[in-house]
Amino acid sequence: MAGPGGDMQWCFSQVKGAIDDDVAEADIISTVEFNHTGELLATGDKGGRVVIFQQEIENKSQPQFRSEYNVYSTFQSHEPEFDYLKSLEIEEKINKIRWLPQKNAAQFLLSTNDKTIKLWKISERDKRPEGYNLKEEDGRYKDPNTITSLRVPVLIPMDLMVEASPRRVFANAHTYHINSISVNSDNETYLSADDLRINLWHLEITDRSFNIVDIKPANMEELTEVITAAEFHPHQCNTFVYSSSKGTIRLCDMRASALCDKHSKLFEEPEDPSNRSFFSEIISSISDVKFSHNGRYMMTRDYLSVKIWDLNMENRPVETYQVHEYLRSKLCSLYENDCIFDKFECCWNGNDSVVMTGSYNNFFRMFDRGQRRDVTLEASRENSKPLQVLKPRKVCAGGKRKKDEISVDSLDFNKKILHTAWHPQDNIIAVATTNNLYIFQDKVN
Amino acid sequence: MSGDNEETQTTEETTMDDKETQDKVISPEKAEEAKLKAKYPNIGNKPGGSDLLRKRLTKGQKYFDSGDYNMAKAKIKNKQLPTAAPEKTEITGDHIPTPQDLPQRKPSLVASKLAG
Numbered sequence: 001m002a003g004p005g006g007d008m009q010w011c012f013s014q015v016k017g018a019i020d021d022d023v024a025e026a027d028i029i030s031t032v033e034f035n036h037t038g039e040l041l042a043t044g045d046k047g048g049r050v051v052i053f054q055q056e057i058e059n060k061s062q063p064q065f066r067s068e069y070n071v072y073s074t075f076q077s078h079e080p081e082f083d084y085l086k087s088l089e090i091e092e093k094i095n096k097i098r099w100l101p102q103k104n105a106a107q108f109l110l111s112t113n114d115k116t117i118k119l120w121k122i123s124e125r126d127k128r129p130e131g132y133n134l135k136e137e138d139g140r141y142k143d144p145n146t147i148t149s150l151r152v153p154v155l156i157p158m159d160l161m162v163e164a165s166p167r168r169v170f171a172n173a174h175t176y177h178i179n180s181i182s183v184n185s186d187n188e189t190y191l192s193a194d195d196l197r198i199n200l201w202h203l204e205i206t207d208r209s210f211n212i213v214d215i216k217p218a219n220m221e222e223l224t225e226v227i228t229a230a231e232f233h234p235h236q237c238n239t240f241v242y243s244s245s246k247g248t249i250r251l252c253d254m255r256a257s258a259l260c261d262k263h264s265k266l267f268e269e270p271e272d273p274s275n276r277s278f279f280s281e282i283i284s285s286i287s288d289v290k291f292s293h294n295g296r297y298m299m300t301r302d303y304l305s306v307k308i309w310d311l312n313m314e315n316r317p318v319e320t321y322q323v324h325e326y327l328r329s330k331l332c333s334l335y336e337n338d339c340i341f342d343k344f345e346c347c348w349n350g351n352d353s354v355v356m357t358g359s360y361n362n363f364f365r366m367f368d369r370g371q372r373r374d375v376t377l378e379a380s381r382e383n384s385k386p387l388q389v390l391k392p393r394k395v396c397a398g399g400k401r402k403k404d405e406i407s408v409d410s411l412d413f414n415k416k417i418l419h420t421a422w423h424p425q426d427n428i429i430a431v432a433t434t435n436n437l438y439i440f441q442d443k444v445n
Numbered sequence: 446m447s448g449d450n451e452e453t454q455t456t457e458e459t460t461m462d463d464k465e466t467q468d469k470v471i472s473p474e475k476a477e478e479a480k481l482k483a484k485y486p487n488i489g490n491k492p493g494g495s496d497l498l499r500k501r502l503t504k505g506q507k508y509f510d511s512g513d514y515n516m517a518k519a520k521i522k523n524k525q526l527p528t529a530a531p532e533k534t535e536i537t538g539d540h541i542p543t544p545q546d547l548p549q550r551k552p553s554l555v556a557s558k559l560a561g
Contacts, residue, residue: 074557176502275472
């Protein structure tokens with residue numbers, strides 16, 4: 001069957017990470033993000049480390065090979081901490097990475113764990129000075145009496161060195177666990193959201209931030225919902241959205257008031273009360289919200305589906321795509337093994353025509369909005385021969401299982417694809433399994 | 446509402462296709478709910494309410510104090526090593542340790558395998 005997006009055919013390109021099945025906890029990938037040009041691809045893991053890959057310059061002699069991503073820089077972003085006041089451990093796991101648009105030769109990104117956001121500068125050094133007057137080449141200072149002439153030091157080429165340095169640390173502003181960060185289109189401010197509050201920061205100022213949303217009830221017994229994700233509008237610097245564990249999305253306008261507790265728009269799909277069950281609220285909890293690149297739509301991911309909302313229509317989504325509806329009859333066991341609380345992310349392609357999200361068994365799904373077609377693909381070592389075309393997969397929900405189909409009971413729920421990213425312009429996708437990063441490309445040209 | 450009827454009928458259910466009951470169709474979700482309630486009869490009357498949310502807000506293992514935390518970390522690190530024979534004459538410190546004195550757990554400096 002033809003793939004979505006006008007016969008897009010996805011091919012294996014690269015896989016990063018260890019092959020062995022024994023996965024160290026630190027190696028679990030926790031976030032994946034392309035930068036604004038797609039030249040750089042960053043990953044964060046549970047061990048607090050960031051690895052950045054760079055797309056190499058295209059190989060002109062073999063045009064069917066899109067360029068490969070190779071390691072550009074890697075550094076320890078966050079370290080484990082201990083909150084002495086609460087006797088709680090603060091994980092070093094990187095929850096989110098967001099790139100800043102490039103302004104000069106250096107690259108900047110924000111990375112965050114549960115409590116602290118850091119601004120990292122990644123800069124290249126490919127020249128070094130030589131011929132100092134007062135220093136030897138190895139750095140020892142010369143005896144000034146031995147210097148008889150003056151020379152001008154010159155810059156000579158050296159092997160490329162990529163340095164990452166923390167430029168800002170934004171700490172102590174979140175009582176609860178940070179789930180999102182989002183850079184404003186003004187490129188000066190950004191927001192950080194935890195379970196109950198959203199703060200607005202200036203990238204230059206670390207000693208204070210503005211609280212713009214606070215849903216903490218006076219009496220914690222009355223707590224009914226938490227913030228699950230937040231994002232700034234891609235063009236309107238005054239607008240942001242945040243999603244909740246009850247399946248609602250609130251759009252807020254920072255021009256309306258300093259504290260945006262009162263939303264400008266509330267997006268919620270009415271629920272049929274006769275269908276309500278113990279699981280209804282849990283599976284309606286939104287795990288991710290993403291604006292489309294054109295800023296007219298937003299996409300939300302809940303446990304079983306992906307929904308596209310038109311920002312001008314609050315009462316229901318304009319499109320709903322079932323990711324793995326066959327799991328509805330497995331909710332009891334998915335609750336018992338905690339899988340029902342898995343937080344899947346979702347992403348748009350560059351021109352907002354296709355959306356992608358992950359599932360179990362290392363499957364991921366793509367939905368072509370225009371062509372009304374969807375496909376299930378698998379990220380696995382078995383399908384990782386160079387340029388091997390990915391075969392669509394099919395899950396058999398019940399009844400007779402056809403050849404090549406996999407039954408729901410055979411799915412491996414430990415192999416979850418929570419994090420995926422799509423190159424901002426090209427058809428290149430990055431898919432993270434538990435500890436491996438797969439890069440797939442569209443077999444085009 | 447035939448809520449009670451659902452409890453007695455769900456044991457008959459096998460596959461998702463077989464949704465027929467005596468007089469109404471049970472959604473797969475409600476069937477799963479009945480399964481859960483059968484296993485855990487005391488499951489919260491406020492599903493997805495305060496209990497679940499509270500658990501989410503306080504995720505992260507709580508330790509009694511920083512000493513407890515460091516002991517736990519040391520135990521994990523030394524899990525593989527054989528336990529040493531207890532010293533007959535134990536040497537104790539000469540002052541009460543403060544948080545600054547406690548050895549900080551250094552994260553492993555092993556590089557990510559993605560960069561390998």
